[in-house]
Amino acid sequence: MCDNVRMISSQRQHLxxxxxxxxxxxxxxxxxxxxxxxxxTIRRDIADLADKGLLKRVHGGAVxxxxxxxxxxxxxxxxxxxxxxxxxxxRAIEYVSPGDxxxxxxxxxxxxxxxxxxxxxRANGITILTNSIPVAELVQALESKDVEVIVxxxxxxxxxxxVGPIAxxxxxxxxxxxxxxxTHSVSVPRGFLMPNSLEAATDMAMMDIADRxxxxxxxxxxxxxxxxxxxxxxxxxxxxxxxxxxPDSATKTRDLVKELVLAHGVDEEADDRLATA
Amino acid sequence: MCDNVRMISSQRQHLxxxxxxxxxxxxxxxxxxxxxxxxxTIRRDIADLADKGLLKRVHGGAVxxxxxxxxxxxxxxxxxxxxxxxxxxxRAIEYVSPGDxxxxxxxxxxxxxxxxxxxxxRANGITILTNSIPVAELVQALESKDVEVIVxxxxxxxxxxxVGPIAxxxxxxxxxxxxxxxTHSVSVPRGFLMPNSLEAATDMAMMDIADRxxxxxxxxxxxxxxxxxxxxxxxxxxxxxxxxxxPDSATKTRDLVKELVLAHGVDEEADDRLATA
DNA sequence: AATCATGCGAACATTATCGCACATTATCTC
DNA sequence: GAGATAATGTGCGATAATGTTCGCATGATT
Numbered sequence: 001m002c003d004n005v006r007m008i009s010s011q012r013q014h015l016x017x018x019x020x021x022x023x024x025x026x027x028x029x030x031x032x033x034x035x036x037x038x039x040x041t042i043r044r045d046i047a048d049l050a051d052k053g054l055l056k057r058v059h060g061g062a063v064x065x066x067x068x069x070x071x072x073x074x075x076x077x078x079x080x081x082x083x084x085x086x087x088x089x090x091r092a093i094e095y096v097s098p099g100d101x102x103x104x105x106x107x108x109x110x111x112x113x114x115x116x117x118x119x120x121x122r123a124n125g126i127t128i129l130t131n132s133i134p135v136a137e138l139v140q141a142l143e144s145k146d147v148e149v150i151v152x153x154x155x156x157x158x159x160x161x162x163v164g165p166i167a168x169x170x171x172x173x174x175x176x177x178x179x180x181x182x183t184h185s186v187s188v189p190r191g192f193l194m195p196n197s198l199e200a201a202t203d204m205a206m207m208d209i210a211d212r213x214x215x216x217x218x219x220x221x222x223x224x225x226x227x228x229x230x231x232x233x234x235x236x237x238x239x240x241x242x243x244x245x246x247p248d249s250a251t252k253t254r255d256l257v258k259e260l261v262l263a264h265g266v267d268e269e270a271d272d273r274l275a276t277a
Numbered sequence: 278m279c280d281n282v283r284m285i286s287s288q289r290q291h292l293x294x295x296x297x298x299x300x301x302x303x304x305x306x307x308x309x310x311x312x313x314x315x316x317x318t319i320r321r322d323i324a325d326l327a328d329k330g331l332l333k334r335v336h337g338g339a340v341x342x343x344x345x346x347x348x349x350x351x352x353x354x355x356x357x358x359x360x361x362x363x364x365x366x367x368r369a370i371e372y373v374s375p376g377d378x379x380x381x382x383x384x385x386x387x388x389x390x391x392x393x394x395x396x397x398x399r400a401n402g403i404t405i406l407t408n409s410i411p412v413a414e415l416v417q418a419l420e421s422k423d424v425e426v427i428v429x430x431x432x433x434x435x436x437x438x439x440v441g442p443i444a445x446x447x448x449x450x451x452x453x454x455x456x457x458x459x460t461h462s463v464s465v466p467r468g469f470l471m472p473n474s475l476e477a478a479t480d481m482a483m484m485d486i487a488d489r490x491x492x493x494x495x496x497x498x499x500x501x502x503x504x505x506x507x508x509x510x511x512x513x514x515x516x517x518x519x520x521x522x523x524p525d526s527a528t529k530t531r532d533l534v535k536e537l538v539l540a541h542g543v544d545e546e547a548d549d550r551l552a553t554a
Numbered sequence: 555a556a557t558c559a560t561g562c563g564a565a566c567a568t569t570a571t572c573g574c575a576c577a578t579t580a581t582c583t584c
Numbered sequence: 585g586a587g588a589t590a591a592t593g594t595g596c597g598a599t600a601a602t603g604t605t606c607g608c609a610t611g612a613t614t
Contacts, residue, residue: 156426
């Protein structure tokens with residue numbers, strides 16, 4: 001189709017890595033067809049990248065060495081405590097059933113949750129409402145799935161979330177089973193806070209239309225603080241965090257929220273998913 | 278673009294860097310055609326810039342030094358017929374004034390237009406309403422100083438556009454000076470068509486809120502056809518295409534539309550023209 | 555286990571790109 | 585304007601990237 005265009009080799013290799021990050025694995029035949037180059041060229045590209053240790057060669061293609069080593073859609077920040085976010089995401093998936101209509105907010109934690117969700121079987125036939133551009137693009141990248149995505153619209157923020165009156169109005173006209181939100185900080189006993197008051201308002205709008213609210217947040221958020229409160233503890237059904245949370249905060253939080261889930265810590269078994277690919 | 282005007286080296290080098298920022302990589306052959314200078318000159322420019330550490334030379338062109346870190350905007354499809362789309366985009370920029378509120382639709386042609394617009398000075402203080410996720414991300418990625426972006430929301434399509442009743446409703450609540458739309462096919466004398474009727478409806482919604490409608494489309498669209506009509510010729514103010522359009526279609530189209538602009542494109546046939554001239 | 559399909563990689567063919575040396579053209583200076 | 589100087593274009597052999605062929609290995613299927 002686009003045979004007349006040739007990409008620079010580094011562009012190809014970059015795209016391969018990009019695919020690897022979103023899909024975890026790539027096939028040589030598929031890449032060859034998609035990029036309009038011969039399979040041999042793809043092999044050579046993959047060999048180069050393997051020499052640099054950026055991926056792992058397997059029969060028929062390549063898999064990523066460390067799944068989430070580099071995250072294209074987010075800054076370096078998301079590389080920290082990635083194991084924690086993975087663990088949290090894995091637990092959160094249990095709260096989704098096939099056919100559900102869910103909402104997913106902005107931020108890296110919610111994004112990692114979306115990644116795990118879409119790789120699992122629970123994503124079958126679900127509908128996702130989101131104000132996060134990365135989440136929307138993620139679903140688009142995995143076109144095979146039976147997932148519908150609705151984007152809220154609104155003004156775009158530095159963190160690639162959509163906020164403002166347009167977003168709030170769109171959200172208000174819809175309804176979802178469960179909303180999954182990240183948070184910038186947790187304040188005991190006040191609740192959950194965001195640095196941006198517009199984002200806080202959009203999160204509130206999402207909670208208003210949801211039967212159930214689930215907060216996804218790693219334990220470091222307990223020690224930071226922010227400007228705008230978007231949810232009190234009694235408005236939240238479940239808080240999912242990791243077991244790095246100190247016992248004192250854990251007990252205090254458990255008294256305030258209906259359910260507190262502690263996902264098991266820093267794990268390196270992220271390669272499980274890749275082995276099957 | 279302005280092939281008959283010779284740019285001085287610093288202008289060329291500035292443009293190369295600018296391309297690099299938006300696309301992540303440039304190809305010497307493409308730049309040579311686009312700028313109307315020999316490949317050797319481009320090589321010397323790139324060598325200069327590489328000496329200053331402003332880019333990295335690779336076989337066939339150059340890549341941005343920061344391309345290793347982030348390049349989510351690039352897609353293979355957007356490189357097709359780039360010369361034509363670039364020429365069209367450059368002409369279209371003239372229809373934007375600082376401070377304008379404009380709407381930009383989906384598709385690669387509109388995306389390339391957005392790229393050029395944001396590189397130019399005309400983007401100062403403008404507000405962009407778009408239903409294209411790539412366009413929205415583009416503005417975000419460039420950290421364009423003085424540009425506000427509003428995303429329509431809606432259901433996401435294969436082509437990363439947002440459509441459906443939500444998009445239409447959001448659009449209907451706003452108002453813009455000018456709307457820039459791509460099209461899948463041009464039918465003389467019927468009008469402009471899209472393969473997806475939801476996208477057609479969203480394009481119509483954008484036209485409804487705009488004082489002026491401008492269609493951006495390369496000449497190949499005259500020879501294809503689609504399902505859903507979204508605009509008749511008399512509803513459109515300006516059609517911008519490239520001079521690869523055959524004279525017969527050009528005259529017929531000129532009779533139907535208020536203004537037809539033929540941008541001087543650079544494609545395969547351009548070599549023939551240069552050789553004979 | 556036998557068969558078939560697919561993927562692999564080495565060797566070679568092909569094409570595109572590179573960069574030198576030099577010709578040409580533009581630009582500047584007086 | 586004439587000459588000097590810098591910038592750009594051109595031809596060509598060398599080089600790198602990519603494509604192709606084919607024998608062999610691997611994985612899947614029955």
